[in-house]
Amino acid sequence: MTAAYTLYAKPGFTATTIERLCSEARISNRAFYECFGGREELLQALHERCVEESLAVVAKALQEAPNTLDDRVKAGIRAYIEFTTADWRRARIMHVEVRRSGDVLTLSRQRAVDAFARLIEDASADFPQAAPLNRRLVALGVIGALQELLIEWLLSDDQPEIDQLVDVAVHIFIRSLGAG
Template identity: 85%
Template sequence: MTAAYTLYAKPGFTATTIERLCAEARISNRAFYECFGSQEELLQAVHERCVEESLAAVAKAVQEAPDTLGGRVTAGIRAYIEFIAADWRRARIMHVEVRRSGDILTTSRQRAIDAFARLVQEASADFPPAAPLNRRLVALGVVGALQELLIEWLLTDDQPPIDELVDTAVHIFIRSLSTPDTDG
């Protein structure tokens, strides 16, 4: 798993052979197949571990946040971005390689997006919505916006500071989820 975590982040899943993975992990090909049925199965396990760990970090931050929409949103976004940014490998697997892997992670990616959207819905449920819109669709939209901000952060040569990324994401979430009198 550790070797996959590094190699799937760079050079990337499609550039990583089982032979290279086994050499990096110092195991035989046979040992690999005793643990995983395929390289795709290993990628899914690595991705799902990253998602589970980040969901736990965000849920904890939201639970400990001030009981305002702004407090919950800020705490959750900061926790997610800092957790992702703390390890470039996790960031690349969750936001770049998940897309480059094609159909391999489609189901895993959709489960992750759904879990984050549910977390957004739960965190904002106590507050009036910004408009009479479907909360699930709004939650999916803001999760997608955050993903795109992180992809930009990962792939650009001139990375914006983490605080700027957090502030931008918080602005998008608050404006999407709240009425003007509930965004504090």
Template identity: 90%
Template sequence: MTAAYTLYAKPGFAATTIERLCSEARISNRAFYECFGGREELLQALHERCVEESLGVVSKALQDAPNTLDGRVKAGIRAYIEFATADWRRARIMHVEVRRSGDVLTMSRQRAVDAFARIIQDASSDFPQEPHLNRRLLALGVIGALQELLIEWLLSETQPEIDELVAAAVHIFMRSLGGPATA
């Protein structure tokens, strides 16, 4: 798993063979296949571990946050961005390789998006919003925005500061969820 964590992040899933994984991990191909059905299954296990850990971090931040829309949004976003960016490999697997892997992670990615959409819906459900807007669709929209901000952080020549990412994401979330645009 450790070798895949690094190799799937760079050079990437498509460029990482089982032979390279096994060489890096110092295990035999046979030992690999005793644990995983293939490199796709290993990528899915890595992605799901990253998602579960991030869901835990965000849930904890929301529990500890002030009981205001602004407080919850800021706490949840900061927790997620700090968690994702604390290790570039994690951010890359969750936001770049998940898309580049084709159908390999389609279902895993969809489960992750659904879990985060539920967290957003639950965290914002106590606060008023425009009655004609679907809260789930708003949650999906802000998840997409946050993903794009993290991809920008990963791929740009001049990485935005973490505080800039947080401020932009908070602004998008607050405006989308019906709150004032604050940073």
């Protein structure tokens, strides 16, 4: 998994063969197939691990934040962005390779988006909205915005600072949730 974590991030999932994975991990092809049914299954395991770790970090930040919508939004976003960007490989797998892998991670990606949407819905449920919007759709919209900000951080020649990402994401979330 360690070899895949690096290789799937760069050069990327589609460019990484089983032979290259096994060579990097110093294992035989047979040993690989004793653990995984293929490189797609390995990518799914990596993606799901990244998502689970991220969800745990964000849930903890939300639980520890003061009980205001602004504070919860700021804490959750900062925790997610800092955790995700602390290791570029994690950010790349979660936000670039998940899309480039085609249908391989469609279900895993949908489960991740659903889990984060529920987290946002739950964290904002105690606070009134300025407009009567569908809270789930708002959560999905702000997740999409955050994903695009992180893709920009990963792929841009002029990489934005982490604090800029946090500030913009907080602004989008708070306005979208009808606060601030």
